[in-house]
Amino acid sequence: MKTAIILASSREHGNTQQLANLYMEHQPCDLFNLTDYSISVFDYQHRNQHDDFLGLINTLVEYDHLVFATPVYWYSMSAQLKIFIDRLSDLLTIEKKLGRTLKGKSCSILATGADNEVPECFVAAFKLTANYFGIKFTSTFYCSCEDDFIVQEHVNNLTTYLAMECSNGARQTQKIIE
Template identity: 45%
Template sequence: MSETSTVIIVGSSRSTGNTAELAIAIASKLKASIIDLNQYQIAPFDYEFRNRDDDFLTLMKQVLSFDRIILATPMYWYAPSAIMKTFMDRISDLLKVEKDLGRQLRSKKAALLGTGCDAIPAACFEQVFQLTFAYLGMAYQGMLYASCEKDFVHDQHLLAIERFTESLHAE
């Protein structure tokens, strides 16, 4: 069985925050690439598609070269970060204008990394992603949530990281 190529897309207000730390820990186990959305200029969705000169389509062409796409975001007010929500909204471009690219999502696996200060994330947080992945025809492989009261402490999450990466390898 060939190894699944994986990309982790980090969408957080802090490029070096808890979510990035969790993404790095997972990436090292999966030999995954990491993309930081803060390094790209992605405009909000526009029904007139006047935003086509930003980085979104170029980024998506790169992302679609991977078998598995893991989105990583902190949970802000029970929802993804603004930068992650903007990225997700722009997937509409792939359903309306760049349909050939959009169809490629159907063959992809998807997963979610989340961080936050709640001990357990609200169900609505994961549901946003589950429903989006289902709509896009992507095979959802689950979520790893790391509760971080202040800073991400790697040792506190070792077992969860191990279990999560093992479950991804099993599928």
């Protein structure tokens, strides 16, 4: 199962990027950092259809599982990720055929935040959006970071989480398939 992480943080090498890096050490996947792409806000007239969004989504549809990696910013996803998610609306209008290819994929969340628990409203936006596109939402892995991301505090939970994700049948790692 091919997995892609879509990283969307305002801080280079910040907590979320470090979590994504740790995830990649335990799960074969490719990372796409939204910072590397020029994607503008949704436009009803689609005047931005030549920015990087369609190129990126054409690449991402080659993957079976999409991992959205974002910090919690004001109880919500990062602005970068919200812009990306808003642009999925292009797949309901000018790129319907491409949009239909999302159906049957799965997705999950990797998130970091300062609070002890991830807000329900934060997760709900992903679940409802995935459902709208026919994407199966599998799970959330949240790391509470008082300050910096400390690998030792999260690595055991992450490996347990990944093992559960795979044994639930929600996903299979390439290692299992090989």
